[in-house]
Amino acid sequence: MAQDDIRIAWHRFGLGPRLGETPPRDARAWLEGQITTYRPMIAAASSRVIAAEIFGLIEQRRQARQEARLMGAGQPMELNAVGPASRRHLVEAIGVRGASALTTDAPFAERLVHFWSNHFAVSVEKQRMIALAGAFEFEAIRPHVMGRFSDMLLAVERHPAMLLFLDQAQSVGPGSPAALRAEARGRRRGLNENLAREIMELHTLGVRTGYGQTDVTELARALTGWTVGGLGPQGRAAEPGSFVFAPQLHEPGERRLLGERYPAGGLEQGTAMLETLARHPATARHIATKLARHFAGDAPPAAMIARLEAAFLRSGGDLPSVYRALIASPEAWAPQPVKFRSPWDWTIAVLRTSGVRVFPGQALSGLQQQLGQPVWKPGSPAGWDDSDASWAAPDAVMRRVEAAQRLAARAQSATLDARALARDQFPGTSSPTGAAVARAESPPEALALLFASPDFMRR
Amino acid sequence: MFDRRKILGLGAAGLALGFAPHIAFARAATHRRFIFILQRGAADGLGTIAPVGDPAFDRQRGPLAEPFATAEKLDGMFAIHPALATIGGMYRAREAMFVHAVASPYRERSHFDGQNALETGSAQPYAIKDGWMNRLLGLLPSDQARAIAVAATVPMALRGGVEVASYAPSALPDASDDLIARVTQLYEGDAQLHALWAQATATRMLTGDLAADQGRNAAATGALAARLVTPDNGARVAMIETGGWDTHAGQVGRLAAQLKALDAMLGALRQGLGPLWTRTLVIVATEFGRTVRANGTGGTDHGTASVAMLMGGAVAGGRVVADWPGLADAMLYEDRDLKATGDVNAVIAGALAEHFGIDAPRSLAALFPASRAKRPSEGLVRA
Numbered sequence: 001m002a003q004d005d006i007r008i009a010w011h012r013f014g015l016g017p018r019l020g021e022t023p024p025r026d027a028r029a030w031l032e033g034q035i036t037t038y039r040p041m042i043a044a045a046s047s048r049v050i051a052a053e054i055f056g057l058i059e060q061r062r063q064a065r066q067e068a069r070l071m072g073a074g075q076p077m078e079l080n081a082v083g084p085a086s087r088r089h090l091v092e093a094i095g096v097r098g099a100s101a102l103t104t105d106a107p108f109a110e111r112l113v114h115f116w117s118n119h120f121a122v123s124v125e126k127q128r129m130i131a132l133a134g135a136f137e138f139e140a141i142r143p144h145v146m147g148r149f150s151d152m153l154l155a156v157e158r159h160p161a162m163l164l165f166l167d168q169a170q171s172v173g174p175g176s177p178a179a180l181r182a183e184a185r186g187r188r189r190g191l192n193e194n195l196a197r198e199i200m201e202l203h204t205l206g207v208r209t210g211y212g213q214t215d216v217t218e219l220a221r222a223l224t225g226w227t228v229g230g231l232g233p234q235g236r237a238a239e240p241g242s243f244v245f246a247p248q249l250h251e252p253g254e255r256r257l258l259g260e261r262y263p264a265g266g267l268e269q270g271t272a273m274l275e276t277l278a279r280h281p282a283t284a285r286h287i288a289t290k291l292a293r294h295f296a297g298d299a300p301p302a303a304m305i306a307r308l309e310a311a312f313l314r315s316g317g318d319l320p321s322v323y324r325a326l327i328a329s330p331e332a333w334a335p336q337p338v339k340f341r342s343p344w345d346w347t348i349a350v351l352r353t354s355g356v357r358v359f360p361g362q363a364l365s366g367l368q369q370q371l372g373q374p375v376w377k378p379g380s381p382a383g384w385d386d387s388d389a390s391w392a393a394p395d396a397v398m399r400r401v402e403a404a405q406r407l408a409a410r411a412q413s414a415t416l417d418a419r420a421l422a423r424d425q426f427p428g429t430s431s432p433t434g435a436a437v438a439r440a441e442s443p444p445e446a447l448a449l450l451f452a453s454p455d456f457m458r459r
Numbered sequence: 460m461f462d463r464r465k466i467l468g469l470g471a472a473g474l475a476l477g478f479a480p481h482i483a484f485a486r487a488a489t490h491r492r493f494i495f496i497l498q499r500g501a502a503d504g505l506g507t508i509a510p511v512g513d514p515a516f517d518r519q520r521g522p523l524a525e526p527f528a529t530a531e532k533l534d535g536m537f538a539i540h541p542a543l544a545t546i547g548g549m550y551r552a553r554e555a556m557f558v559h560a561v562a563s564p565y566r567e568r569s570h571f572d573g574q575n576a577l578e579t580g581s582a583q584p585y586a587i588k589d590g591w592m593n594r595l596l597g598l599l600p601s602d603q604a605r606a607i608a609v610a611a612t613v614p615m616a617l618r619g620g621v622e623v624a625s626y627a628p629s630a631l632p633d634a635s636d637d638l639i640a641r642v643t644q645l646y647e648g649d650a651q652l653h654a655l656w657a658q659a660t661a662t663r664m665l666t667g668d669l670a671a672d673q674g675r676n677a678a679a680t681g682a683l684a685a686r687l688v689t690p691d692n693g694a695r696v697a698m699i700e701t702g703g704w705d706t707h708a709g710q711v712g713r714l715a716a717q718l719k720a721l722d723a724m725l726g727a728l729r730q731g732l733g734p735l736w737t738r739t740l741v742i743v744a745t746e747f748g749r750t751v752r753a754n755g756t757g758g759t760d761h762g763t764a765s766v767a768m769l770m771g772g773a774v775a776g777g778r779v780v781a782d783w784p785g786l787a788d789a790m791l792y793e794d795r796d797l798k799a800t801g802d803v804n805a806v807i808a809g810a811l812a813e814h815f816g817i818d819a820p821r822s823l824a825a826l827f828p829a830s831r832a833k834r835p836s837e838g839l840v841r842a
Binding site: 125166167170171172174179188189190191192193194197201207208213366370371372379380382389390391392393394395396397398399401402403404405406432433436439440441445448449452453454457 | 521568570571572584610612613615625626629630634635637641649652655656658659660662702703705707708756758760793
């Protein structure tokens, strides 16, 4: 049914229609078209600019503390510039992310950006990378959303935000020149396997797919030397925020991963491992399952997963080929809603419906915090759990109703007719929402009820 | 027919009537409180309750042993991290017990699988679809089977067939009563939203102005949890999630800060519960432990066994319980982790059986069907 298809393309695949948006003539063609028309939005500031500022401030603070110690002055007056500067960059980037979602003509592509950003999640909990989380999405995710999975993987694992978030920047090969030098001075430096484990468990193969502790350690050894410009003795000479391969940190020798040999070498050893992981059948299945869950519900049908998996393998991880298989999957077009919207999804849909095109980063950041999904802060490298049970909870619903009231009050409710919106937004459905909206005591209350309605809570 | 409210309203006068004490005792016997605090991210048990009497301790732990140089000894073997001052006091008052070298039956090293296994009570992640705390509610008398997640959403351990509430303070302005009423009506025909909404509006009545302080820190969360389980019509079971335990780098400072926050949370819980503390059991547990030796960045990587903490006036405390495996190289699990000699599932099931007067084998079978323990642990909680 054409009206169902438009509603599904708008809400399930897209981010909700903008106020007054003309329905597409052909829902599937509209989605496919976005694969070629999508243009990634440019970041507010690049990693290098941000790192130059933040690493500089961290260094200044260190020097001030050291001087104070030498002077015997105890703790110096805290140079409190790092935190505020980091938050300023974070909030700015959240604003650009919001603007991109609110104004885009390619909302399906934009949803995929959010999907991949969560798949390769960083979480703003470490001071050195808080300011870089936005740049991570703009530099490592957005340029590759319509490209190849292996390119996105490489961009992600080389990005300073990821190298800092999962401790890779500090990991040292126990047999590397730097570790041997440290040992001679009585200091121990060595491996940190955090990033290596999460690459296999979360980014590529998926958990319980046959790799073992030895594979994790071997990947960790191969990745030693991958670090961030502007940090530590090895990165200090390089441009802050750039990717650096430091041979002095790299563990020498041949490695084995999943039974395959990787000859001794430098940067190319870890890169080759990532390329193997990127095209591994377990990776294809992992990605296919997550995409199917995002578009066909928490228990996606096996046939659909198999179709996406085959498209991934056949095309060598060409993401548009996978998206075309997704659009062609009848399971993604089930007329009943298949997902409870996440707080971010819900907020963006409400704002697009209200005709909002500019929403301050600070306000968007605070609202997501209150709704339980602070931007780029899932608290774990697994990202936000993409299942109904994570979002459909008593207090979470109460907060949405509170937010609905506030957003309705801010919207231009004098000119927004909630009854017409209810009709235009959800073509082909009839629900109690229309009646509730029509009975509301005021235009803002009518809008709040529309935003809080079951139709709006799900997609 | 007796009017229930009238009988309860008799108060002291009612005690003279003979039947009233019976009612009072029957109610009191079931009025226990249970709070589960999950440490997400694999908390380092060896850095929390340290086996300083183990001959291999200093050598294996290196710089990680440093905080224990002057730490208070709990017995001939173990010392408690100096940041845990309040909890140390509970130990001296015999209201805290630590069970060491325990793990769930899960033996891999994924946080997310490990947490799922611990929360569902399984050895295999995602093998069981509901959480053990939800199944616990099924073992309690129906008028006591009320639980709340001190969070906006419901964590896996509490998910399942029994409806549970969730609450965390928010800075959003309250919805108007009129909007609440209309939303109630709007959700009437929607089974999922109707059930969620009923819980949400009921909880809102209990919290009052505590929302004002936003519960940003651990102490506020502890105070909030106490507030949610204290009223007669409040929850009997609550869960608090804590994060930040994944100390891959710079562990000494980070773990001290984490433990200090946990200590403050327990202090606030005890204070908020007041006289109810004597009838309360708090269990703190994590999905797995961390490596015995430091990694190359002053931290530890994912490991196996850790420590579980039992606290509250109901706990038969003042003891560290462990079948200590030893820290010598040959004793480590896979040459890196503290070996698990005890089953954290058996500890939780045993403590809850004693706390709520549930048949012990039934408690273990219902809450942790994957446990390989023959029977739940005993003697953890005073009757």
